[in-house]
Amino acid sequence: MKTIKVNVVTPDGPVYDAEVEMVSTKAKSGELGIMAGHVPTVAPLTIGAVRLKNGSNTDYVAVNGGFLEVRPDVVTILAQSAERAETIDLARAQAAKARAEQRLQNNDGSNDAKRANLALKRAINRIQIAEMR
Amino acid sequence: MLTSRPVKKTGYLVITSDRGLAGAYNSSILRHVHKTILERHKSNDEFVIIAIGRVGRDFFVSRNMHVELEVTGVPDQPSFADISSLAKSTVNLYLNELCDELYMYYNHYVSPIQQEVTEKQVLPLADFNTSNATLTSYEFEPNAEEILEVLLPQYAESLIYGALLDGKASEHSARMTAMKSATDNAKELIDSLSLQYNRARQAAITQEITEIVGGAAALE
Numbered sequence: 200m201k202t203i204k205v206n207v208v209t210p211d212g213p214v215y216d217a218e219v220e221m222v223s224t225k226a227k228s229g230e231l232g233i234m235a236g237h238v239p240t241v242a243p244l245t246i247g248a249v250r251l252k253n254g255s256n257t258d259y260v261a262v263n264g265g266f267l268e269v270r271p272d273v274v275t276i277l278a279q280s281a282e283r284a285e286t287i288d289l290a291r292a293q294a295a296k297a298r299a300e301q302r303l304q305n306n307d308g309s310n311d312a313k314r315a316n317l318a319l320k321r322a323i324n325r326i327q328i329a330e331m332r
Numbered sequence: 333m334l335t336s337r338p339v340k341k342t343g344y345l346v347i348t349s350d351r352g353l354a355g356a357y358n359s360s361i362l363r364h365v366h367k368t369i370l371e372r373h374k375s376n377d378e379f380v381i382i383a384i385g386r387v388g389r390d391f392f393v394s395r396n397m398h399v400e401l402e403v404t405g406v407p408d409q410p411s412f413a414d415i416s417s418l419a420k421s422t423v424n425l426y427l428n429e430l431c432d433e434l435y436m437y438y439n440h441y442v443s444p445i446q447q448e449v450t451e452k453q454v455l456p457l458a459d460f461n462t463s464n465a466t467l468t469s470y471e472f473e474p475n476a477e478e479i480l481e482v483l484l485p486q487y488a489e490s491l492i493y494g495a496l497l498d499g500k501a502s503e504h505s506a507r508m509t510a511m512k513s514a515t516d517n518a519k520e521l522i523d524s525l526s527l528q529y530n531r532a533r534q535a536a537i538t539q540e541i542t543e544i545v546g547g548a549a550a551l552e
Contacts, residue, residue: 209412210412211411211413226473227474227478228473228474239469239470239471240473241470241471242472242474243478243483266486279412279486
């Protein structure tokens with residue numbers, strides 16, 4: 200099967216760099232699967248998992264927003280932060296989740312609640328992905 | 333974020349270090365910013381300061397200039413997480429029209445012995461050169477406007493992070509150079525003082541011997 204090069208990049212450096220058969224992401228407008236030979240595309244992503252399928256092997260990367268850029272020869276995912284399933288610190292993610300929930304309970308719909316909500320989403324995403332490995 | 337609007341308030345993001353002993357690293361940048369502000373503005377209400385680094389913050393606070401946002405204690409090797417909340421709030425200042433343009437001041441790293449004070453306009457994002465850019469026929473999902481809405485704040489934030497890293501590289505090299513010249517000066521001082529000490533010691537010994545010899549000669 201034809202493969203395509205995938206880069207996941209954050210401001211702190213590259214997180215993932217490999218040839219895969221298919222990339223599945225969660226874009227703002229819905230699920231988006233990319234295989235080799237896709238039209239050049241740009242799409243914003245939501246907090247979610249990036250699934251990188253290569254043969255029978257599937258890698259998971261947790262991304263926090265960012266972008267997907269598809270070029271004829273390479274798929275680049277630019278995110279504010281991203282973690283591979285293997286490197287996620289489950290205990291830390293659970294602590295972050297508890298903290299965010301705590302903050303949501305003590306809050307009354309201000310700007311902080313919005314931020315806590317996002318933090319909660321990120322933590323849940325990381326926990327889910329960590330459990331998939 | 334691409335179109336400029338009438339400027340009522342200007343934001344200045346100034347990157348300095350937390351500690352001194354870095355030669356002219358902080359003083360040259362603060363002198364430049366201070367001069368520019370005095371030239372451009374008549375009153376303190378026309379601008380806000382965003383300070384990274386304790387030296388810069390103290391400088392502006394002591395001059396009664398309004399420091400809107402500040403970050404101190406940035407580690408020696410900053411990661412994006414250290415600066416992301418400041419970068420986000422800075423971009424939000426612009427989006428909420430609390431400032432209408434944003435300039436960034438930092439020391440650009442040229443070489444270990446040379447740093448250049450650099451002024452860079454971050455917002456509005458004006459310096460796009462689209463005339464000779466090769467526009468690939470991208471498909472935008474869902475559309476170009478929504479992508480720009482997410483992309484531009486991120487771009488501005490990474491510009492700030494890039495400047496911080498550049499500033500940190502300059503800080504480290506400025507500090508290195510300053511410390512090296514301090515070591516050199518101290519070594520020179522030690523050399524000249526040891527020479528002086530040895531001369532004085534030798535003179536004292538010579539004098540003592542002369543006295544003893546003189547005394548012995550007088551006895552005979």
